[in-house]
Amino acid sequence: MNSVVFLVVIPLIAAFLSLFLETKNKIIMYLVTFFNLLFTIFIFKSGCIPFNVAIGGWKAPYGINFVVTDITIYFLLLVNTAAVISITLVKDIKEYQFYSFYFVLLAATNGMVLTGDMFNFYLFTELSTFAIAGLVAYKRDRLSTGAALKFLILSSTASLFSLASIGLIYKTLGTLNFADIAVKLPSLNQASFNLILILFLSSMLVELKIFPFNLWVVKSYEGSITSVNMFTHGMLGTAGIYGAVRILLIVFPNMYKTNISTILMILSFMTVIIGEVGALKEKI
Amino acid sequence: MTKVFILSSLSLVFVGLYGVLTRKNIVKILIALNIIETGINMLLVAFGYIEGGLTPILQSDLSIANLDKMVDPVPQALVLTSIVIGLGTTAFALALAIRYKNTHNSNLITATDEEG
Amino acid sequence: MINFAIFVAVIMFLGAVWTVLTKDVFRAIVIFGIVSLMSSVMFLLMQAPDVAITEAAIGSAITTALFIFTYKKMEDKRDER
Amino acid sequence: MKDEKSLFLNIVTLLILSFMAFYIYKVSIDTGSGIKITDNITPKMRVADKYLKKNVLDEKSTYAFGQTAEDTSANIVTSVVVDYRLFDTTLEVIVLFVTILGFGFVIPKDKRSIKKPSVILYRWAPILMVLMLIIGGYMFINGHLSPGGGFPAGAIISTSILIGVLSGRKTVKSKTLKVIEAIAGISIFIIGIVSFFIKGNFFQNFIVGDRIGDLFSGGLIPVFYGLIAFKVAAELSNIYFEFYEEC
Known part of the structure; x- marks a missing residue:
């Protein structure tokens, strides 16, 4: 099943092609999205799950690899179904940039779910960040420009923290592969483990829209058009949840005294309460 | 040597964080973001440094005999990637800043987003 | 060699502090270019010539140029109003 | 207050x-x-050990200078960037593409006239431009032997176009740059798909049999670096045109 990489490669080629196909962009958008959904269903039905794809022929800890497991395939279906639903809301848009951003976002969310490498995951999150920032700024008026700028500054600061944590992981464990990290992690010191975890968690919270970093959400939802809101929540949210679940609960399991589930539960509880209070204060 | 590299890059990270958190001019914030990024890049390369290490380029049979003394090539490869990503972030944010100046008539991040 | 590394590191730190604290944006941009160039020297000392070349060409030259272009464009806007 | x-x-x-x-x-x-x-201390079983010894596929294999190996690039950083972790590099190219697309999309288009350049700059610009092109070309052709590579090469080539813009000479049109960028970007992925049909793996280096240290070694590495250099040069030049175009 090496061909699973097509899920990422085909939308990226379409992103380049959309520079030229001025009026046919919408057809290409439907074609690529339905291709992704059908291909995912084909993989789901093919019955060779779980499997592991080594890109470039380099085997698992040394090269980049895609991992497809039972949970992955369901999240892949969710992401692609969300994409199909949200493109039905796209009205007549002429700018080719919109379609390019959409294709890159589709590739990035598929890749975030599929990838099995730490640095590759970081790159996919960066890609989705830029695509979302471009889509939020699509209306180019006062509200959307401010929202996009604030989102970009916040998320790039957060992604620098995750880059530092990737460096620390490579220095201490000497590997970047998720499965390899999970095997080697118990030999790490408690304090070092906590530092890496804090750095990585603070960057994941931005993608997940959890309390201390969720202030960008309101402005960006106000400032962007409806289909972009669907992209942000349906595609990026789903992919981000899967990435967080895999990285926080499988790669960094509950070990020693740090209980991640409790921390996440407290934070999400606070998110709900503070979000509701903020919504009540908002004038209609 | 390693201590000098790590301490200098950490100091850059902290100075940049101070700048991002306290400055209000957008261009200054982006400069501070770039300083953090330079610091993180130096930190990553310093993690791969070993005392008296050699450059990871094969020039003759002698360098193949000394493979153990070479510095780690993987952090350098990662940093090559992250430098280009930093350029992308800066370019996009600067374009947004120019439009922000046009729409808000201000280059402070604290300007209100409501019309009027 | 270690004295040279400490010298470069001190210049870099002072430049970064100056960049963050100064009120003048243009001066901040130019000193940021110097900081970036000094970090390129540090990459060279860390036996990473690839990264040093990339940092000098992209991180130092083109980023600084972009900042200066943007600064000029924003200043022009203020003069018009 | x-x-x-x-x-x-x-x-x-x-x-x-x-x-x-x-x-x-x-x-x-x-x-x-x-x-x-x-x-x-360096950790045991670090990934880089296998990259340095070039024995990812075959545990026990060794190599010598001027002989073949599984990856024949002499610069090990390049071999990590463009061979072992090639997929990262292609994504990075996409990051640059997206951000510069967003740059052109967001930046306000207003009228702007350039001051007339001095005679010295106008006369000497072609010489500087040719020099820049030579340095950039050397860098991406020799990226697998010496420090350098596609990204700084692209930056240097784009500088030559910047000099052309500043000195008021017409060099290339912005539409041509867009075509170059898209063709280079698509062909990176086309090569990846072609290697899937030849070898069965995406982004595999399918040219083998050359020796470490030769100019023509490294298989697909010089090809990829050339494509990356042209793409980066076209993208960065587009930024300069956005700033300095007379509308």
Whole structure:
């Protein structure tokens, strides 16, 4: 099943092609999205799950690899179904940039779910960040420009923290592969483990829209058009949840005294309460 | 040597964080973001440094005999990637800043987003 | 060699502090270019010539140029109003 | 009133930062069992060992200078960037593409006229441009032998177009640049798909049999670096046109 990489490669080629196909962009958008959904269903039905794809022929800890497991395939279906639903809301848009951003976002969310490498995951999150920032700024008026700028500054600061944590992981464990990290992690010191975890968690919270970093959400939802809101929540949210679940609960399991589930539960509880209070204060 | 590299890059990270958190001019914030990024890049390369290490380029049979003394090539490869990503972030944010100046008539991040 | 590394590191730190604290944006941009160039020297000392070349060409030259272009464009806007 | 608020902000920020610095210091002096962040030893079973010894596929294999190996690039950083972790590099190219697309999309288009350049710059610009092109071309052709590579080469080539723009000479049209960019970007992925149909793996280096240290070695590495250099040059030149185009 090496061909699973097509899920990422085909939308990226379409992103380049959309520079030229001025009026046919919408057809290409439907074609690529339905291709992704059908291909995912084909993989789901093919019955060779779980499997592991080594890109470039380099085997698992040394090269980049895609991992497809039972949970992955369901999240892949969710992401692609969300994409199909949200493109039905796209009205007549002429700018080719919109379609390019959409294709890159589709590739990035598929890749975030599929990838099995730490640095590759970081790159996919960066890609989705830029695509979302471009889509939020699509209306180019006062509200959307401010929202996009604030989102970009916040998320790039957060992604620098995750880059530092990737460096620390490579220095201490000497590997970047998720499965390899999970095997080697118990030999790490408690304090070092906590530092890496804090750095990585603070960057994941931005993608997940959890309390201390969720202030960008309101402005960006106000400032962007409806289909972009669907992209942000349906595609990026789903992919981000899967990435967080895999990285926080499988790669960094509950070990020693740090209980991640409790921390996440407290934070999400606070998110709900503070979000509701903020919504009540908002004038209609 | 390693201590000098790590301490200098950490100091850059902290100075940049101070700048991002306290400055209000957008261009200054982006400069501070770039300083953090330079610091993180130096930190990553310093993690791969070993005392008296050699450059990871094969020039003759002698360098193949000394493979153990070479510095780690993987952090350098990662940093090559992250430098280009930093350029992308800066370019996009600067374009947004120019439009922000046009729409808000201000280059402070604290300007209100409501019309009027 | 270690004295040279400490010298470069001190210049870099002072430049970064100056960049963050100064009120003048243009001066901040130019000193940021110097900081970036000094970090390129540090990459060279860390036996990473690839990264040093990339940092000098992209991180130092083109980023600084972009900042200066943007600064000029924003200043022009203020003069018009 | 405003100054007080700013002073308060500064103090809070300094407190947060000093707390972070103290935490990092505490981590560095922590004495527990296991690997520490401040340990100076290189970890066992590091990924880089296999990259340096070039024996990912075959455990026991060794190589010599001027002989073939599984990856024949002499610069090991290049071999990591463009061969072992090629997929990262292609994504990075996409990151640059997206951000510069967003740059052209967001930046306001207003009228702007350039001052007439001086005669010296106008006369000497072609010489400088040719020099820049030669340096950039050398860099991406020799990227697998010496320091350098596609990204700085693209930056240097784009500088030559910047000189052309500043000196008022017409060099290339912005539409041509867009075509170059798209063709280079698509062909990177086309090569990846072609290697899927030849070897069965995406982005595999399917040219083998050359020797370490030759100019024509490294298989697909010079091809990829050339494509990356042209793509980066076209994208960065588009930025300059956005700033300095006379509307």
